[in-house]
Amino acid sequence: MTTHEGALAELADLKDKVTRMDETGVGWPASSSGRPAIQGGGRRVSSIQLPDGVEDHSRFQRRVWAVQRLAWILFAIILVACLLGLLGRGGPFSSQTVTLAGASLEIPSISRWNAPDQIRVTFASSADARTLLVNKQFFEAFSVETIDPPPMTTIASHGRVGYAFPPDMDAEMVVVLRLQTQFPWLHEFEIGTGSDIVKRSVFIFP
Template structure:
């Protein structure tokens, strides 16, 4: 499988055709092997424009969304960039091909270690990863020219705004449940920010002190709800009324399967694999001529008490065909019948040897052939296919009939 060609096709179909124009982003997506950032066994699905499960309840975002976020971040070669939510490391890898240095924070240690290992193997040396609370940013190395958050927050964490350079851009999904909006905040002054709405999105939640709490059963919830405050922690400092000044957000319940859809993906992949196997078998069968005219699977023989009928089961529209009728020895005239549907599928161009007589009765056409007790008699009907599509007709000998099926390709 030529992953480079597949990657280029993904960029063309799912990135540039959908409006991404930043050449640095397009170049990075052509360069970074996305198949290296998905779980083993999922490589063939890496370039579909869909999120994929990477474990720990997390996903690798669909290529278009990643490209959109990077383009809206207006990345430059000299930028220092913070990514919140390393995940598989794919977005950090893309950023590293554009910016000077990337600092990436991941809450799950397992994912952080896997991403670091991928960076080392691919030779991406300008990425630092640490395990921590992404809602707090990375103050030790701030400020940043751009911050890209790959998880949804109830509101913009204050720390992330504070860690932006003047003129810096913050790209972050904001909102609860299905109400997330992708926002861009540009720092225009000490405490001044210009806000832009980039459209609706659906990301996994940003878990942290200044984001969602991890206590909610987010992967088993079935109905969406809005963010709400919950009881304060016992350690929270009381206010004058004895309450708490600390507000903790409760994670919104999302529709089942939105965040962790690996089971659906496995079923989808199984169907795809089966479809490809069937397609390849059919292709090989056709290339070997097994289904073509004269191939071993192109014809069928029906047995009747008074003989047999050999006819095409696969043919082409407006193509010559033949049907061979074999009668057993008999001292009486033999009769072969076809119905009107047969004449819609085939036109009879000739009969060899010719029939003794022809009759029409009860919507059927009968051909009478002379008796021959010396041995079996073969009659060849010269046919021309007519209407394309699947065809079912009735053919008969004497008083017995059989259903004949033929598929005529257009």
């Protein structure tokens, strides 16, 4: 008998043994109840036999995998929120644009506590002095560190502080107020130019 024929004979003998074990249940490892382990449909299957001294930690491993997947999802959410500006400076949702008579303003809408931020004001050309006004609630949310270019004068009017800039009939003027956030949570304030004053809010994350 050749080696190939011997292997075929052993395979046929093994198949006969498995068939008899399926029919009688004898020879399969027993379940915890002492009966052969049975899968759905009445098919008997063998359980995994671990070496002596090795404990089954499969349930703990599945929990670790679940926690890892949850951490990945949470990290992805935080990353997307940062890119959108939902957690502070940078991104489309971190600022708001306000259009007023003679000026447009880019104001923070979401910022972070004790962090730098800015307001960008674009004044239209004008023969009169151009003035940016804020009320006292503005200074509960921000402190003004620098103004570029600096105003020609600072005024107080009707409970508001105004920064006046020189007129220019020929060109627009861009003014940048560099700020430092003061206190966390939601702040409402008034801001505007001349008599065109609007209410806006900013949320500062702690």
